Amino acid sequence: MPAPLLAATAAYALALRALRRVDPELRWDWRTIDAADLAFARAFPENFLWGVATSAHQVEGGCDNNQWSRWERSRGPDGAPRIKHGDVSGAACEHWARYPEDIARMRALGVDAYRFSVEWSKIEPREGDYNDAAIAHYHAVIDALIDAGIEPVITLHHFTHPQWFDDRGGFERAVNIDHIVRFSERMFREYGGKVRRWCTINEPSVVAMVGYFLGDFPPGVRSPKRAVRVLENLLRAHGRIYRALKALPGGDAAAIGLVKNITHTDPLRPWHLADAAAAAVFTEAFNRAPLRALRTGRFTLKIPGARVDRPMEEVRGSLDFIGLNYYSHVLVKTQLDRREPFTWGYRPGDVPTDMPYGIYPEGIYRALRQVGGFGVPIYITENGIADARDDRRADFIRRYLYAVARAIIDGVDVRGFFYWSLLDNFEWAEGWSMKFGLYALDPKTQARTLRPGAEAFAAIIRASRTGTRSSDG
Numbered sequence: 107m108p109a110p111l112l113a114a115t116a117a118y119a120l121a122l123r124a125l126r127r128v129d130p131e132l133r134w135d136w137r138t139i140d141a142a143d144l145a146f147a148r149a150f151p152e153n154f155l156w157g158v159a160t161s162a163h164q165v166e167g168g169c170d171n172n173q174w175s176r177w178e179r180s181r182g183p184d185g186a187p188r189i190k191h192g193d194v195s196g197a198a199c200e201h202w203a204r205y206p207e208d209i210a211r212m213r214a215l216g217v218d219a220y221r222f223s224v225e226w227s228k229i230e231p232r233e234g235d236y237n238d239a240a241i242a243h244y245h246a247v248i249d250a251l252i253d254a255g256i257e258p259v260i261t262l263h264h265f266t267h268p269q270w271f272d273d274r275g276g277f278e279r280a281v282n283i284d285h286i287v288r289f290s291e292r293m294f295r296e297y298g299g300k301v302r303r304w305c306t307i308n309e310p311s312v313v314a315m316v317g318y319f320l321g322d323f324p325p326g327v328r329s330p331k332r333a334v335r336v337l338e339n340l341l342r343a344h345g346r347i348y349r350a351l352k353a354l355p356g357g358d359a360a361a362i363g364l365v366k367n368i369t370h371t372d373p374l375r376p377w378h379l380a381d382a383a384a385a386a387v388f389t390e391a392f393n394r395a396p397l398r399a400l401r402t403g404r405f406t407l408k409i410p411g412a413r414v415d416r417p418m419e420e421v422r423g424s425l426d427f428i429g430l431n432y433y434s435h436v437l438v439k440t441q442l443d444r445r446e447p448f449t450w451g452y453r454p455g456d457v458p459t460d461m462p463y464g465i466y467p468e469g470i471y472r473a474l475r476q477v478g479g480f481g482v483p484i485y486i487t488e489n490g491i492a493d494a495r496d497d498r499r500a501d502f503i504r505r506y507l508y509a510v511a512r513a514i515i516d517g518v519d520v521r522g523f524f525y526w527s528l529l530d531n532f533e534w535a536e537g538w539s540m541k542f543g544l545y546a547l548d549p550k551t552q553a554r555t556l557r558p559g560a561e562a563f564a565a566i567i568r569a570s571r572t573g574t575r576s577s578d579g
Contacts, residue, residue, distance in 0.1 A: 132469075146507070159488050167197040197552075206250055213255070277343065290306070294357070311391075347362075362426050366429065367430075384438045395407040432489055434469055437452065488524060531543065544557060
């Protein structure tokens with residue numbers, strides 16, 4: 107082999123090896139694993155928190171004063187609706203009025219916690235003008251949960267905020283962080299005596315990257331610089347909310363954390379340097395940079411079109427726990443097309459969900475090991491499958507919870523698991539097309555029906571509490 111070619115080959119191999127070390131892909135041989143045998147449920151500790159999760163805009167109905175409601179009513183530059191099929195959230199699941207019956211459904215599943223968000227635009231519809239009726243509503247929800255033996259877990263910002271906040275530039279302007287800090291303080295003063303666990307910001311990477319880089323969420327921008335600015339301000343908002351709530355009466359006793367989604371990006375062709383490089387860029391922007399800022403107190407990120415390196419001391423030490431949202435990984439493939447330089451794909455044997463990714467339980471194990479390095483408790487605040495046919499849900503639940511149990515056995519401090527979601531709901535840009543619910547929902551009649559696949563979840567909860575094997579589900 108000529109010396110130049112030999113040198114190039116060696117450099118290529120070294121580069122691939124370095125990129126793979128960033129976040130190596132993991133695959134288990136499922137032919138040797140029987141996740142239907144629920145013996146793994148014994149790994150969950152006695153006080154493990156089993157829950158379900160929703161967000162206000164997706165289930166409550168009547169959320170017509172936030173930036174998402176405006177986005178749903180708008181159209182793109184090509185005149186097409188922003189949401190698949192032109193869907194709108196509208197009445198959603200009518201959970202605002204039907205929460206008592208939905209709490210009864212939670213009890214039927216056997217869960218002991220419910221993660222939900224308070225809708226800022228209903229509570230503070232105009233700047234400084236708080237709605238007493240909305241505040242009283244969430245008091246009633248919390249009281250009903252406690253009476254049912256279900257722990258309420260509040261999320262302060264789950265993708266939506268009031269239109270007035272958006273009109274002021276939202277999270278693109280650092281000065282606006284003051285508004286969400288004040289709102290969070292008000293919520294803690296109202297509910298802090300009843301609610302112990304608080305999530306500050308849900309999925310800051312998704313808000314920033316999908317809204318300001320990919321352009322699929324409001325405001326539909328494709329700008330790396332603006333995406334990075336929003337991500338930075340969301341992380342700073344978390345840090346400031348954490349410190350503000352800790353300073354309030356009862357703050358020391360509260361557990362406050364950030365909800366970080368992990369979406370692994372792996373190269374579709376592991377041998378391909380460009381695919382590996384693209385995967386490394388996505389991994390850096392989406393996963394590693396935010397986690398590094400939380401750990402070090404410095405936000406550093408360098409991607410094509412954007413670069414930042416600034417101190418972020420307010421976020422260091424701002425985690426009593428970390429919330430992990432995990433669904434799957436994506437497989438990136440590069441191509442010579444300036445308009446669409448990369449695409450996403452599957453590997454032979456992958457089982458797809460209804461969303462554009464496959465079932466990948468090894469990923470939740472990877473993510474748990476990754477965030478386990480913070481040395482704080484981990485709550486899996488979202489995990490679930492879009493499965494309209496309900497022919498993969500049971501296997502998904504068993505395999506992912508097997509992976510969680512394996513992480514616990516290997517020393518990761520996982521304290522709870524919240525399935526997404528209790529009900530089919532309005533799935534953001536996907537509209538009503540994605541069916542994540544343990545309970546199927548007919549948006550026209552509001553009928554709720556327990557899916558057969560949900561029994562796998564209930565069976566694992568039962569098995570974890572009895573410490574015995576179960577053949578259920």
